[in-house]
Amino acid sequence: MALPPLFLRTIEESGFSAWLRESESPFAFYFVLLFHTFGLALLVGANAVIDLRLLGIEREIPLMPLKRLFGIMWAGFAINAASGVLLLIAYPTKALTNPVFYLKLVLIAIAVWVMTKLNSQVFGDASSSEATMMARAKTLAKWSLALWIGAITAGRLLAYTYKYLIFPC
Amino acid sequence: MNLAPLHLILNHIPIIGTIIGLGLFIVSLVGDTDDLKRASLMVFAGVALLALPTFFSGVGAQGAIRKDAAVPASLIERHEGAAILALFFMEVTGALALVGLWRRDRLFTGKPWSSNLAVILCFSIVTAGLMARVGATGGDIRHPEIRLAQEVTKESGVSGIVSIFEPSPGKFTDLMLLSKWWWAFMMDLHFVGLALLIGTVGILDLRMLGFFKQLPIAPLHRLTPWAMAGFGVNTLTGILAFIGMPNYYTFDAAFWLKMLALLLLGLNAAAFYLSNAFNSVEHLGPGEDAPALAKFFAASSLVLWFAVIALGRYIQSFTDTIPVQ
Numbered sequence: 001m002a003l004p005p006l007f008l009r010t011i012e013e014s015g016f017s018a019w020l021r022e023s024e025s026p027f028a029f030y031f032v033l034l035f036h037t038f039g040l041a042l043l044v045g046a047n048a049v050i051d052l053r054l055l056g057i058e059r060e061i062p063l064m065p066l067k068r069l070f071g072i073m074w075a076g077f078a079i080n081a082a083s084g085v086l087l088l089i090a091y092p093t094k095a096l097t098n099p100v101f102y103l104k105l106v107l108i109a110i111a112v113w114v115m116t117k118l119n120s121q122v123f124g125d126a127s128s129s130e131a132t133m134m135a136r137a138k139t140l141a142k143w144s145l146a147l148w149i150g151a152i153t154a155g156r157l158l159a160y161t162y163k164y165l166i167f168p169c
Numbered sequence: 170m171n172l173a174p175l176h177l178i179l180n181h182i183p184i185i186g187t188i189i190g191l192g193l194f195i196v197s198l199v200g201d202t203d204d205l206k207r208a209s210l211m212v213f214a215g216v217a218l219l220a221l222p223t224f225f226s227g228v229g230a231q232g233a234i235r236k237d238a239a240v241p242a243s244l245i246e247r248h249e250g251a252a253i254l255a256l257f258f259m260e261v262t263g264a265l266a267l268v269g270l271w272r273r274d275r276l277f278t279g280k281p282w283s284s285n286l287a288v289i290l291c292f293s294i295v296t297a298g299l300m301a302r303v304g305a306t307g308g309d310i311r312h313p314e315i316r317l318a319q320e321v322t323k324e325s326g327v328s329g330i331v332s333i334f335e336p337s338p339g340k341f342t343d344l345m346l347l348s349k350w351w352w353a354f355m356m357d358l359h360f361v362g363l364a365l366l367i368g369t370v371g372i373l374d375l376r377m378l379g380f381f382k383q384l385p386i387a388p389l390h391r392l393t394p395w396a397m398a399g400f401g402v403n404t405l406t407g408i409l410a411f412i413g414m415p416n417y418y419t420f421d422a423a424f425w426l427k428m429l430a431l432l433l434l435g436l437n438a439a440a441f442y443l444s445n446a447f448n449s450v451e452h453l454g455p456g457e458d459a460p461a462l463a464k465f466f467a468a469s470s471l472v473l474w475f476a477v478i479a480l481g482r483y484i485q486s487f488t489d490t491i492p493v494q
Contacts, residue, residue, distance in 0.1 A: 026483070034482040040360070041478060045368025052395070058388045062455070065383035069372070149361055156357040160349050 008093040009167040020090035021166075029090055036083040040155075042076030044148045047115060051144045054122065054137035063130050067123040073115060093167045100161050104154035111147035114140055172229020172419065172491070179223040180307060183259060184300045186216035191293045198286065206286070210266040211439070213293060217263020218435045221404070222428045224256045225411055228419040232493050240310055243321040248306040250335035255299035256408065262292040264401055271394060302331060338412070345413030352413065359406045366399030367474055377450055377459040377467035386453040423487035427480035434473045441466040 011017050020028050046069045053061050088095055095101040122128075122137045190212035197205030231245055269285050309319075324332050346352070369392040376384050411418050418424045441447055446463040453459060459467070 026486070030483050030486045034479045037360075037363075037478050037482055038475060041364060041367040041371075041475075044364040045366075045371055048365060048368045049372050049392070052392075057395075058391050060388035060391075061384060065381055065455075068381055148364070152360050152364065153357045156360060157353055159356075160353045 004093055004097045008096060011089060011092045012167050017089050032083050032086045035079055039076045039080035039083060043073050046072045047144060047148060051141040054134055054141040063133050070119050093164045094162045097164055098162045100154050100157050104151055107147055107151040107154055111151055114144045114147060171233050172226055173233035176226040176230035179226055183216055183220040183223050184304045187297045187300045190216060191297050194293060210270050213266035214263050217259050220256055220259045224252055227252060228415040241320045244310050246338055247321050248310055249338040251303045251306045254335050255303045258292060258296040258299055262296045265289045265292060267397055341412050345409055355406045355409055359403050362399040362402035366396045369396040374467040374471045377463050383455045385455055386450050417488055420489050420491040420493060421484055421487045422490040423480045423483040427477055430473050430476045430480060437466055437469050
């Protein structure tokens with residue numbers, strides 16, 4: 001049986017990785033995990049509100065001021081990029097030997113790309129009418145919702161589909 | 170720590186609460202008084218929320234009583250099966266009550282939505298009946314001054330018919346654990362529900378706190394049904410997860426703190442709508458500032474929701490933090 005690449009073991013054997021994974025401190029692994037979920041709530045929660053509004057719910061919410069929600073979304077993304085790297089340091093073999101992990105990254109990459117498209121194509125021109133904005137957003141908003149649900153699903157599946165929890169010895 | 174007292178304190182609330190709610194509701198329908206209709210719907214919603222920790226505390230009480238050989242296991246199982254069935258009807262009644270309170274954008278202040286009152290009446294009558302049975306089967310377990318605990322014998326009449334619909338707790342647990350994919354699916358829904366809930370509640374809370382002031386409040390507040398949908402999905406998946414791994418959650422301090430935070434959120438929402446805070450922000454247009462009281466409720470809502478997320482994430486690391494005894 002082929003072993004996973006050895007650098008995974010090197011990361012796992014580092015003091016920081018071992019501390020994150022094994023420390024009894026409530027500020028180790030679960031603290032990082034909790035920020036990963038806070039980030040999810042900010043990023044996907046805010047994006048979902050924009051998507052739903054663009055798809056036609058609660059048309060009395062003025063569209064243009066929602067542009068400021070992108071700040072919250074980027075903050076959520078930054079929190080999750082940072083906490084995601086820490087989770088990866090804690091369990092590198094678990095994530096990197098699981099195809100679902102790469103699927104999750106791809107889904108997030110496309111979802112963030114759609115998010116930037118929404119920002120530039122729909123919210124980019126302050127003089128656009130709401131009807132124009134909604135017409136431009138129709139496809140993007142649907143993809144955005146589907147991709148984020150896909151990313152959450154892939155993330156959840158990481159807890160159930162891994163082949164190795166830690167490097168096999 | 171003995172979790173039995175918690176169950177013995179809480180267990181009267183869903184039974185008596187449903188009966189009080191139903192009584193008020195019937196009076197309000199007969200007298201056609203909208204205030205009383207709203208009040209009884211609020212009782213149903215509140216009791217549905219309190220029924221959750223009541224149900225969850227049962228497993229701890231069971232742990233305490235199982236050592237007592239005088240209590241046959243079949244009695245406890247019958248009580249638990251009755252409780253699962255009653256909880257289901259209680260939560261549906263609570264959800265329908267919230268839907269009934271929601272009329273256009275005036276939660277807790279408008280005229281109740283009359284077309285679903287009949288459905289709520291049916292569900293609350295069934296719930297009250299099932300709750301009575303939960304109380305009776307629970308009393309069979311531990312009321313030696315009235316009757317001694319005896320093995321379950323074949324039941325006749327209404328109890329016999331009802332008992333057919335009561336799930337066997339052990340089989341229900343096995344069903345939840347049958348496939349890891351089912352478990353993953355429930356957890357996935359729990360996270361999607363979380364995002365929907367936090368997104369729609371969060372934007373309203375932030376607006377009241379003074380962010381995104383160009384947005385008028387009324388249409389943001391109309392996003393609340395989406396938050397309720399997220400909460401409904403998470404209540405259902407949460408109950409099913411608990412039934413799947415009752416001992417995992419029962420002896421977990423983070424789980425109980427999460428339940429406490431949810432009860433505080435219920436109180437926070439009730440205080441927001443029943444004080445003048447909601448009226449004071451309801452018609453705020455772009456640029457207008459919310460009064461301090463509304464800001465307080467918005468801030469506590471945000472803090473409590475993030476506490477719920479945080480505590481949920483710590484459940485896994487806090488298993489067995491409550492000693493069985």
